Amino acid sequence: MSVAATQATRLQLSHFGRYAIFFVLAVIYVAGLAVSPAFAEPNYILNILRQITPVGIAAVGVTFVMILGGIDLSVGAVISLTSVLTATVMAGDVANLAPAILLACAVGLCIGLINGIIVAFSRASPFILTLGMGVAVVGLTQMLTGGTAKGIVSPGFREFFNFRVGGLLPNLAIAFLLLVAIGLFIEKATIFGRQLFLVGTNRDEVSRK
Amino acid sequence: MAVKTVPGRFAFDRDGILILPAATLIIAALALPAFRDPANLANVVRQAGVLGILAIGQTFVISAGMLDLSIGAITGLVVVLSSALLNGDAALTLPVVALMVAVGAAIGMLNGALLNTLRLHPLILTFGMLSVLQGAIFSFTDKSVGRTSAPLAMLANGDIAGVPWSALLLLVLAIGGHLLLAHTRFGYHLMAAGGNPESARRAGINIERIRFAVFVISGVTAALAGLLLAGRLGTGYPLAGNGLELDAIVAVVLGGTLLSGGRGSIWRSLAGVLMLAVLSNTLNLMNVSAFVQMFVKGLVVIGAILLNQPRRAT
Numbered sequence: 010m011s012v013a014a015t016q017a018t019r020l021q022l023s024h025f026g027r028y029a030i031f032f033v034l035a036v037i038y039v040a041g042l043a044v045s046p047a048f049a050e051p052n053y054i055l056n057i058l059r060q061i062t063p064v065g066i067a068a069v070g071v072t073f074v075m076i077l078g079g080i081d082l083s084v085g086a087v088i089s090l091t092s093v094l095t096a097t098v099m100a101g102d103v104a105n106l107a108p109a110i111l112l113a114c115a116v117g118l119c120i121g122l123i124n125g126i127i128v129a130f131s132r133a134s135p136f137i138l139t140l141g142m143g144v145a146v147v148g149l150t151q152m153l154t155g156g157t158a159k160g161i162v163s164p165g166f167r168e169f170f171n172f173r174v175g176g177l178l179p180n181l182a183i184a185f186l187l188l189v190a191i192g193l194f195i196e197k198a199t200i201f202g203r204q205l206f207l208v209g210t211n212r213d214e215v216s217r218k
Numbered sequence: 219m220a221v222k223t224v225p226g227r228f229a230f231d232r233d234g235i236l237i238l239p240a241a242t243l244i245i246a247a248l249a250l251p252a253f254r255d256p257a258n259l260a261n262v263v264r265q266a267g268v269l270g271i272l273a274i275g276q277t278f279v280i281s282a283g284m285l286d287l288s289i290g291a292i293t294g295l296v297v298v299l300s301s302a303l304l305n306g307d308a309a310l311t312l313p314v315v316a317l318m319v320a321v322g323a324a325i326g327m328l329n330g331a332l333l334n335t336l337r338l339h340p341l342i343l344t345f346g347m348l349s350v351l352q353g354a355i356f357s358f359t360d361k362s363v364g365r366t367s368a369p370l371a372m373l374a375n376g377d378i379a380g381v382p383w384s385a386l387l388l389l390v391l392a393i394g395g396h397l398l399l400a401h402t403r404f405g406y407h408l409m410a411a412g413g414n415p416e417s418a419r420r421a422g423i424n425i426e427r428i429r430f431a432v433f434v435i436s437g438v439t440a441a442l443a444g445l446l447l448a449g450r451l452g453t454g455y456p457l458a459g460n461g462l463e464l465d466a467i468v469a470v471v472l473g474g475t476l477l478s479g480g481r482g483s484i485w486r487s488l489a490g491v492l493m494l495a496v497l498s499n500t501l502n503l504m505n506v507s508a509f510v511q512m513f514v515k516g517l518v519v520i521g522a523i524l525l526n527q528p529r530r531a532t
Binding site: 080127131133134136137138140141142143144145146147148149151152155156 | 285341464467468471476477478507508509510511512513514515516517518519520522523524
């Protein structure tokens with residue numbers, strides 16, 4: 010993408026433009042309320058929160074990549090691979106819970122590490138790199154599963170995440186909110202977060218200092 | 219600014235990427251007798267037709283520093299619409315072809331106009347268009363509809379003296395595209411606008427008009443690719459175009475075109491397309507499963523991007 014063009018757009022981002030998403034969200038919510046009274050029920054809202062949790066958690070990570078001016082197209086493929094790995098390793102047994110979770114996290118970490126090392130130490134375009142990584146990981150997932158659903162999660166795993174605290178707040182939503190809070194903390198309150206914005210705004214200028 | 223390298227001489231940072239397709243081709247030809255078979259070679263070229271046409275359009279877009287993710291969905295839309303409208307009637311071929319090209323051009327115009335007025339990032343804008351078009355396809359039909367006409371099927375699958383018609387079509391489009399991109403004032407301005415929009419603007423180039431034009435070119439080539447794909451499939455399969463935009467981008471990048479714009483060549487992009495086609499054909503001849511093929515393709519893309527190191531930081 011042309012650097013000058015994106016910088017021009019960034020400068021044009023007014024206050025309104027920056028917070029437009031909240032405005033759009035409010036409009037859509039009000040429209041939803043007008044169509045169905047269900048949108049007023051806490052249970053329903055929390056249900057939506059539970060449904061968007063997987064995408065939401067991935068979005069927390071991708072936000073950092075995009076603040077830096079990069080892009081990660083491989084996250085969808087990584088989600089597929091780790092969910093297949095989790096279910097396959099768990100094989101319906103509680104004893105396999107910890108190894109499965111550790112393995113899934115390690116695999117995600119490794120793929121991110123490879124992406125990160127290549128982007129950091131070469132001038133490869135993150136777009137094409139993570140596109141290729143995504144294709145490779147989808148291929149790997151298909152090789153593992155033979156193209157069908159495979160594995161079964163440990164008993165209690167699903168129930169735990171779907172459990173609603175006080176009959177209302179799903180654990181999955183709590184996990185999401187917790188990760189968002191951690192993400193926000195890193196973004197707003199750490200030196201690393203500040204550096205992300207600086208590097209994302211002007212890579213050459215910052216690295217010289 | 220377009221990177222100036224002495225024409226005709228081999229420069230590793232520019233041409234090194236071409237080693238990959240050349241090596242694939244030579245290894246496949248040496249190792250697999252079945253690959254050398256003229257009928258198989260004709261098949262490879264035939265398979266490359268759709269992607270080749272898409273890659274021509276995407277070369278214009280990427281050289282101008284833009285990106286068009288909506289082409290796969292335009293292709294899919296044209297496959298479904300043209301098959302539904304034709305329903306096997308050869309007499310309707312010309313009007314339907316004209317209509318489909320108009321549809322492609324209209325979507326391209328919409329992309330270009332929205333990009334210029336809203337100043338959105340092309341990636342986000344065309345991804346939005348992709349979703350809208352996919353929605354349109356599925357609200358129209360969720361299963362295969364209609365039948366393509368005999369002339370389109372002939373164009374996609376037939377040959378003349380052993381040379382596939384689709385290869386000839388691709389060649390004609392490539393020559394036209396090459397002349398437009400490399401030998402006209404428009405092409406020269408396009409490279410300037412892609413390399414450094416701000417300097418191009420200061421030099422008096424209307425970069426809005428160029429961006430508008432590349433999206434129209436991209437929409438039209440996607441429509442042509444859709445017509446060819448409909449001819450190959452014989453029917454309007456709603457998922458036909460899925461993922462083609464990414465394959466086209468990969469092919470263009472394999473050809474050594476920088477995603478940051480300002481550099482690009484139709485012939486290199488076609489070399490990239492040929493490489494993907496040869497790779498997939500070779501793996502097929504070796505009876506490698508589709509899943510392993512996908513894995514290999516991903517690794518090849520990563521390998522190619524590591525080989526293709528642009529000189530300037532992007």
